[in-house]
Amino acid sequence: MSKQWHQHNLRVHYKETDQMGVVHHANYVSWFEIGRTEYMREKGLNYRKIEELGLLLPVLDVNVRYQKPARYDDYVAIFTQLTDFSPVRLKFAYEVRKIDDTVAHNNYEERPYGELLSTGSTLHMWVNENWRPKRLDKAEPEIYQQLAALVQDES
Numbered sequence: 249m250s251k252q253w254h255q256h257n258l259r260v261h262y263k264e265t266d267q268m269g270v271v272h273h274a275n276y277v278s279w280f281e282i283g284r285t286e287y288m289r290e291k292g293l294n295y296r297k298i299e300e301l302g303l304l305l306p307v308l309d310v311n312v313r314y315q316k317p318a319r320y321d322d323y324v325a326i327f328t329q330l331t332d333f334s335p336v337r338l339k340f341a342y343e344v345r346k347i348d349d350t351v352a353h354n355n356y357e358e359r360p361y362g363e364l365l366s367t368g369s370t371l372h373m374w375v376n377e378n379w380r381p382k383r384l385d386k387a388e389p390e391i392y393q394q395l396a397a398l399v400q401d402e403s
Contacts, residue, residue, distance in 0.1 A: 252356045253327040254287040257347065260322045270317035276366050277310055280342045283326035284370065287340070290355060291398055293391065301388055302377050305338065309371040315364050316346075323349035327360040331369070333399050335385040335392060342368045 266272045332339035345362035374382045385392040
């Protein structure tokens with residue numbers, strides 16, 4: 249599958265921390281969503297466009313493994329990679345890493361860099377507006393081909 253990682257940077261806000269001064273664990277799932285939507289947008293598949301076509305991409309499963317805490321004002325990168333693709337499902341992998349905010353970056357990296365804070369994955373299924381499973385290759389062949397090309401280009 250995809251070998252490139254999409255990178256999206258952000259600074260930890262005070263509101264994202266808990267009484268211990270570290271990022272609350274639930275924020276990592278939110279960051280995964282940011283990474284995924286920015287990855288899709290960068291590839292020309294923004295969620296608004298997909299939803300206008302009557303397709304939804306709900307999360308079926310989410311996994312997070314915490315390595316080290318992020319803290320207020322840290323500069324972090326959310327690295328996102330498409331790891332599995334079929335006409336019905338998509339799976340993404342994530343790494344959240346603390347990085348130096350003075351170093352320039354590309355939107356895509358061959359491998360994540362910086363201090364590893366967490367890893368995770370999400371599994372998604374294409375459904376219609378009635379939450380019925382939808383085969384992307386039948387419902388929207390152009391989007392299916394776009395994703396298939398993306399996977400081939402990055403392999």
